[in-house]
Amino acid sequence: MPIGVFARRSGLTSSALRFYADSGLLRPAEVDPASGYRYYTADQVSRATALRRLREIAMPLTAVEAVLGAGIEEAARLIDEHVARVLEDAAAAQRTAVLLKSSLGDVPSLPVATLKGPVLADAVEQVLTATAREPDLPVLGGLRIEADQEAVTLTATDRYRLSTRTLVPSEPPTTTWAGTVSGDELRAAVAEVRRSALVRVEATAHGIWLRMADREDQYCRSLAEEFPDFRLMLAALPAVTTRVTLSKELLLRALEEHCGERIALRMTDHGRDILVAGDERPEMRLPATVTGPELEIWFELTTLYPAVSTAVGPDVMLDLRGPDQPVTIRSADRGDLTTVAMPVKPDASA
Template identity: 30%
Template sequence: MRSIGETARDSGLGVSALRFYDRAGVLVPAWVDPVSGYRWYAPAQLEEARLLARLRRAGMPLADIRLVLASWSGADTDLVRKLLTAHLRRLEQGLSAARGEFSALRALLDHRENVMTSSLRTATLRLTVAAPELAAALDTVRFAASTDPELPMLGGVLFDIEGENLHAVATDRYRMAVARAGVTGHEGDRVQVIVPTPLADAMRALLHGEEPVRFSLDGDRVTLEAGDGQAAGRCLDHDFPDYRRLLPRAGDRRALVEVADFRRALQTGPVRSDETGTHDLSVLRVEDDGTVTVCADGDAGDQGRVVVNREYLMDALAAAGRDRLVLELTAPTAPIAIRRPDDEGGFSVLMPVRLQD
């Protein structure tokens, strides 16, 4: 007999997936310990588990997988071939339909780009901002900037200037950070500019004093002057996503955590691996009393549980720069918000990780 851990390791399914398929009646273990509930699998079931893993990676529906496994070892494999052929046809039709939709979307994008006039080439502004506030804002969001060359519009920090507020924003799709700094001297319309990451780092290096610094935009060129120092360069000629639409609503479960204790719990607590085996995942659960626990697993229906990339969460905790932070959760599939209790304008958002079924 093979343990559930051995079967998971050798099949590529994962322990939680094997538990799910047991509950679904797709791959039932040969024996379950009546005392501990531990699952054991017969050696012959390893082939079925590997087959199941392949079918799931190919996106086959669970109902069809159940029929494939039921027919796999039989003498008549005609049903298996028909199911595989039917699923491949669905995939090809779906790909064809997706190509058609993407072609239409590209045409819409081309039209928008042709009719819209970029404000980056004409905008001009001069404003001042307190050096400590801008430094804190850049420190808060820098970790979330993207390094993906396929998404150049995310390879910097967005400066969103409106009224007396400058919001610094960075995202790599999996996490987003937003911070605010007060500005003076701007009375015009809302202006957005994407400062490339290297330039943002050069600006941050100048922000050591207490005196206000001067930020200016001339067309596509941004400049920060601090004392005798200056950092200048071209902004990114791209449109940043509307981050306001990505902001999470207030979480149903809200917990105040001591950052030092929480970091230790993450570092020493149980972790899972993602499907690629390259990232450690932490399973968090907000208890009814408002405390947060790092648990080994959780029921897929547990609305208080969320799975996050542990490294990303640790980065967010460090960037927030507070001894206490507020964690807000709404659902296992909804983003988790990490807020400063004394500053609602500074927070991070982490996308949850979906565990393999």
Template identity: 40%
Template sequence: MADDGLITIGALARACGLTASALRFYDDCGLLVPVRVDGATGYRYYSEAQVDRGVMIRRLRGIGVPLEAVAEIVDGDGARAERLLDAHVAELAERARAAAVVTRMIKEEIRAGAVLSAAALAAAIEQVRSAAALDREMPILAGVLVESSADSVTVTATDRYRLSTRAMVPVRPSGAAWSVVVDAGELGGIGSWLRGLDEVSVWSADDALILAGGGTERRCGVIDEAYPDYRAMLAGLAPVRTRVVVARDALLAALEDRGAAPIVFLADESGLLLSRDGSACIAATITGPRTELAFSPTTLRPALVSAIGPEIMLDIASADAPVVVRSATDGDLTTLVMPTAIMNSKENDA
């Protein structure tokens, strides 16, 4: 403090919560002028009464009030000061609203969400989800893999005995590739919501798959484990030896009378037989050599129920290799079904 009761610039800076350089700037602007400046040293001295003004300037600048408005507020009458403050707050609110709009657009670009037909996604989830494992012995198999690329969105599930995968062409593709594994249980009730929408945006977050449409949003929890390389499994399938094209409903109806015991198929030139003795024969188009194999109904029925279209195609490599089940008219949905061991005649008759 100076001898005449004035305080130094450092003391005022500490009292106001400002820096000495800020006080020098406000001096140059005429906002906070020192009472005296030492002509020899150039030191600035202030009165203690200027502390309140310095605090007011700091607070106004802290909320972004422009310098010219600060001068009017600290030097003008109270009514004028209030109007200026209200105008500044309104401007801040408008800027915040505009910033929120831009931020939302940027986030959507960062999320790189794909836009899909909501009905197509609902159908794909229902077709594929039943292939996920019901038990939690391997938690990752209780999930549905959702993948987005530049030209498709694919959903896949497998329980080791059956694998279903369906690709969809998006209305608007994703800006970047991503994939998540969603707990299949969380997708169980989402179909009715999706069917109430025209389109749905889909993207991944750190801990969720997010679906948004119609002003609402759904978040599905994810399983943070590596999913089996199903593409390598598909690529490694043995060459097709026999191809069967058959009416889906006719095959399903024939299965209804077979109970839970393994079903023996015999594909030859006469059609598709569901037993060796030919007691149940379904009209089918068979290409390739005669083939005999067996299925568990609990594995085969869901694959047939979820198939697209009135006819299905069975691509058979051998009696102990996965059989590819596809729509004969739409290849977007592909299902692999693992045959079971064929019983001998005595076991079959029993």
């Protein structure tokens, strides 16, 4: 087929095809010696399409040549490595851009609070388990920070879970401040934060500084989208009807052994145990303290497990309000980390 037809079939321009022919990546099947017209075969369309797509992800010509000449597994590895480099470069560029914006106008940062580094790092990791990556709702990947004269509160939600933890500052905050910052950038900063005895949080117009005396300061950009009104949701929760206290370790083990996607918790009427079910395996009976009426409630494993695993302390407390109402999960003896998890409809096959 002539070069114009092949260009339309492959999605490449005629000029691009001439360039790739000269570079040796995609030579024409035949060149008319008299006219110089270039002709291609249908068998070359797949290679041309792959070449176009590799260039669309900004892969250099040398790497493109390596991918096109490699076997399936090697080609996949090379593509993955290239994409990882692109994402790393993009993240670095984004961080640099944020730093540049933070320095525009030389506006001083606002001191928010001083926190113990290891405590802050643990809290960030715990709360960020309730985030989600959704391009249409980037705020669900962020962490809400609220500071007043008494405490600093961290909150995150993916719409199915809401986790919040309250920290007592090492020094009383001198101001009230609230903002939502990038969860990914906070995750990246956690390693440095954990190794610092004290971290001073300072707010700017575009993010927060995490100032550390013995390590490099970290900067996390703010998110412009409005954070969900979680306080309104919490205030609207019905009264607790059934309360369960049990070993965090035993509950996690039961969830790990039940491999189904959905898990049922069944509270018995004698107040000494609960049943964990959800697939064809036998029910597991766990010792527990149960107050209130019998209740069966279902969860997605991906919702319940992280809510339990991040709880502080050896025992967890579940505050239940009904089979279709959010459940509050927290430590049985420490209330500074709380997770609200949404149940799902019962499994019809159970």
